[in-house]
Amino acid sequence: MAAFGTVFTDEMILSRFENNGWTEPAVVPTQSISLHPGAHVLHYASTCFEGMKAFRHADDSVHIFRMEKNVARLQQSSELLTLPKVDGAMLSQMIVDIVRRYASDVPMPPGSMYIRPTHIGTEASIGKAAAPSLNSLLYVLLSPVGDYFAGGAKALRLLLDDNARCASHMGMVKSGGNYASALQPILKARAAVQADQVLFCPNGDVQETGAANFLLIDGNEIITKALDSSFLHGITRDSILTLARDRGMIVSERELTVEELLERAVKPGAEAALSGTAAVLTPVGTLIHAGKEYHVGGGKAGNTTATLRQALNDIQWGRAEDKFGWLTRV
Ligand SMILES: *Cc1c(COP(=O)(O)O)cnc(C)c1O
Numbered sequence: 001m002a003a004f005g006t007v008f009t010d011e012m013i014l015s016r017f018e019n020n021g022w023t024e025p026a027v028v029p030t031q032s033i034s035l036h037p038g039a040h041v042l043h044y045a046s047t048c049f050e051g052m053k054a055f056r057h058a059d060d061s062v063h064i065f066r067m068e069k070n071v072a073r074l075q076q077s078s079e080l081l082t083l084p085k086v087d088g089a090m091l092s093q094m095i096v097d098i099v100r101r102y103a104s105d106v107p108m109p110p111g112s113m114y115i116r117p118t119h120i121g122t123e124a125s126i127g128k129a130a131a132p133s134l135n136s137l138l139y140v141l142l143s144p145v146g147d148y149f150a151g152g153a154k155a156l157r158l159l160l161d162d163n164a165r166c167a168s169h170m171g172m173v174k175s176g177g178n179y180a181s182a183l184q185p186i187l188k189a190r191a192a193v194q195a196d197q198v199l200f201c202p203n204g205d206v207q208e209t210g211a212a213n214f215l216l217i218d219g220n221e222i223i224t225k226a227l228d229s230s231f232l233h234g235i236t237r238d239s240i241l242t243l244a245r246d247r248g249m250i251v252s253e254r255e256l257t258v259e260e261l262l263e264r265a266v267k268p269g270a271e272a273a274l275s276g277t278a279a280v281l282t283p284v285g286t287l288i289h290a291g292k293e294y295h296v297g298g299g300k301a302g303n304t305t306a307t308l309r310q311a312l313n314d315i316q317w318g319r320a321e322d323k324f325g326w327l328t329r330v
Pocket residue numbers: 051174208209210211212213232233234235236237275276277278
């Protein structure tokens with residue numbers, strides 16, 4: 001199986017913002033786009049994106065998971081980056097149209113079609129370091145993906161880092177620059193302690209990893225950071241918390257300190273997990289802090305993480321009722 005995100009459909013769908021309006025969306029070859037070397041995005045990182053998935057059900061129908069939430073988040077990211085305003089109805093239609101066109105390429109579960117809307121500032125002006133791009137390009141890429149958990153969900157090793165992942169006012173923006181700023185700490189953590197990911201905990205406040213949210217599960221309670229502007233508001237996070245509440249679990253959205261995390265995570269029955277569109281809900285087995293390793297749940301894997309992941313997959317795969325109205329049929 002090819003690495004996640006390296007296979008694309010032959011075509012994508014695209015619209016340009018120019019002369020104060022969006023052009024009629026067009027299906028074009030994925031192979032390349034043409035950009036002026038002075039394009040705003042290449043110099044001043046005016047770029048944001050989304051990640052969501054379409055799933056094939058047993059009756060061969062194809063459904064996009066929480067499309068409206070992802071469209072709204074791209075609108076929010078665009079606004080926070082002062083990119084041209086995204087027309088939500090137009091983007092939703094672009095997504096549905098391109099997924100429908102490639103419906104026969106949507107893999108069976110546990111595979112899916114990963115959908116990557118991307119919005120970039122294209123104005124050719126290197127003098128606009130402190131001014132927005134007036135033109136932009138919005139396109140939707142599709143990438144068929146296989147089972148992220150092939151070979152079983154391996155519990156991750158996380159290094160706790162006292163630094164922030166990105167500037168605190170940029171956390172809610174799904175923007176390229178934030179991933180660039182987190183890359184060095186992640187590579188260093190891999191080399192130094194064989195960590196899979198870094199859990200950013202600025203000033204001892206447990207926040208998130210480079211591309212997923214963090215959840216502590218302690219018995220019947222889920223604890224995760226309350227929404228603020230410093231981190232990415234994951235749609236998987238929201239879905240898991242909704243499913244947990246529905247099952248009668250206590251959901252505590254509040255500050256979680258490194259101290260409390262390390263104390264509670266090692267207790268028998270405790271679990272920790274990362275949530276995200278690609279990761280779904282991946283168990284965390286080890287937390288590394290100040291040269292010490294902490295084994296989550298005393299080293300024994302709990303089953304709440306797997307149960308919640310299955311409950312989410314069951315809705316996505318059409319094996320359980322879509323009781324929250326999360327699916328859009330294409
Ligand atoms: C995309 C992302 C997430 C997860 O968001 P989902 O909507 O659940 O896919 C969490 N944190 C960061 C930094 C992300 O980029």
